[in-house]
Amino acid sequence: MRPQLPFDPIAEARRQWQEHGWPEAAAGMAAVTSIVRVQQILMARIEEALRPHDLTFSRYELLQLLAFSRSGALPLSRIGARLQVHPASITNAVDRCERNALVRRVRHPTDRRTTLAEITDQGRELVAKATESLNREVFTALGIGDDDVAGLVTVLNRFRQAHGDF
Template identity: 25%
Template sequence: MDGYGLPMASFDILLRLVRSPDHRMPMTKLAREAALSSGGFTKVADRLAKADLIRRVPSETDRRVTYAELTEHGLDVANRARTTCARVLREHVLAPLGKTDSEALAQAMRTLREANTPQD
């Protein structure tokens, strides 16, 4: 994302983590939700870890599971980027649409999210 030095795939991962409980998620679930191959996700996760935005945390109860978890720096960057993204969307999408069309867009997005959310 411009201004943060984040490619969209990285921003997507940070956004998913900032919305998750404890700002962490199993890496396999995160890759699936971000629609990335395991190899593609590994590359993104490696870059995020190298930039101190996430850390890999082994599960205490299942050694097959590794979590991606936001670092303190990652949480700060994710929150600032999310705020910037929300401002840009308000200015460039919602304002031109107006109230009625913005509400219709929001409803359409909810419908799409529900239809495309994987059921665990």
């Protein structure tokens, strides 16, 4: 972990923005920069929690999505849409999970053109352990209260919706 700064660099950047003639953009710059920094902090914590399980967050998301599905299998195209990532990223994650015997590719039972990714028992076991780690080390230990978490999710959902995310 890096040493803590004695001041908030984003607050200082906001002050500089205002001072250098962009007061109308200062709040937005501070908001965007804060979100980016929070994302960096959260990803570092997520990676730390998943490291003992030899998983990246993208592979964890793939396994959890499959574990949550009714049959434990989904078409690769549906996985990409649900996780909102490029098809090449899904192929890479499935390849890596397949090499580690966490998923397997299977033919769709009724559509020969479609390939499914199916979670294995080993994949289910691993994603359950990884979820315990994430719940304990990240999701229930955000460092802010439940009311703040609920308000944050509400605001971010409005932002995502306003930008066509769903």
